[in-house]
Amino acid sequence: NAGVTQTPKFQVLKTGQSMTLQCAQDMNHEYMSWYRQDPGMGLRLIHYSVGAGITDQGEVPNGYNVSRSTTEDFPLRLLSAAPSQTSVYFCASSYSPENTEAFFGQGTRLTVV
Amino acid sequence: AQKITQTQPGMFVQEKEAVTLDCTYDTSDPSYGLFWYKQPSSGEMIFLIYQGSYDQQNATEGRYSLNFQKARKSANLVISASQLGDSAMYFCAMREGSSGTYKYIFGTGTRLKVLA
Numbered sequence A: 001n002a003g004v005t006q007t008p009k010f011q012v013l014k015t016g017q018s019m020t021l022q023c024a025q026d027m028n029h030e031y032m033s034w035y036r037q038d039p040g041m042g043l044r045l046i047h048y049s050v051g052a053g054i055t056d057q058g059e060v061p062n063g064y065n066v067s068r069s070t071t072e073d074f075p076l077r078l079l080s081a082a083p084s085q086t087s088v089y090f091c092a093s094s095y096s097p098e099n100t101e102a103f104f105g106q107g108t109r110l111t112v113v
Numbered sequence B: 001a002q003k004i005t006q007t008q009p010g011m012f013v014q015e016k017e018a019v020t021l022d023c024t025y026d027t028s029d030p031s032y033g034l035f036w037y038k039q040p041s042s043g044e045m046i047f048l049i050y051q052g053s054y055d056q057q058n059a060t061e062g063r064y065s066l067n068f069q070k071a072r073k074s075a076n077l078v079i080s081a082s083q084l085g086d087s088a089m090y091f092c093a094m095r096e097g098s099s100g101t102y103k104y105i106f107g108t109g110t111r112l113k114v115l116a
Helices: none
Strands: A004-007 A010-013 A019-025 A031-038 A042-051 A054-057 A064-066 A076-078 A087-094 A108-112 B003-005 B010-014 B019-021 B024-026 B032-039 B046-052 B064-069 B074-079 B088-096 B104-106 B110-115
Touching (some): A004 A087, A010 A019, A019 A031, A019 A087, A042 A064, A042 B104, B003 B088, B019 B110, B024 B074, B032 B074, B046 B064, B046 B074, B074 B088
Parallel strands (some): A010 A108, B010 B110
Antiparallel strands (some): A019 A076, A031 A087, A042 A054, A064 A076, B032 B046, B032 B088, B064 B074, B088 B104, B088 B110
């Protein structure tokens, strides 16, 4: 009954470091997405995928890369961390992108110093 | 461009009373979906209710109902008989479908506090 699993839950990075936020789902969902949540700004879409091998940019993609080699996994890579990337990151999945609820992971709180 | 607006940063309601959280949206896509999510202080995002643009009836899920006024482009969430556990952030979200991009966008949220 795992649902959407994000790791790590907390991370502190130094400016310029790179890292990968992991996201895995066990519900055979086609649609997966990454958001960042900043105070007063709601959730903003970073990247999304409608299936294995297919990814596209969201509203705020700069500084992030994604890949979707399997249905289950959708990692988010920070190439060179900047303080502006300090945020809470959520991964979400849904059975299809249409008309169905999204299931969210627990979030990753990232601080870049 | 699609846009979601939640104009109430914070709301208070007395326990057992009903409360309406406002959401307006803007889109030129005739096919879209509207969603409400709850985020308690623990941080997780919980799906509450969905309304499709072609749905004739307002969506309801238990104590939650969505007051969908298509001409006014509003999708307000109504919580009946508020409980202390309803205290949380509430986000309205929209997904456009016709373009094939399936991007979801979220509003900035409303923080609801239920008073005993």
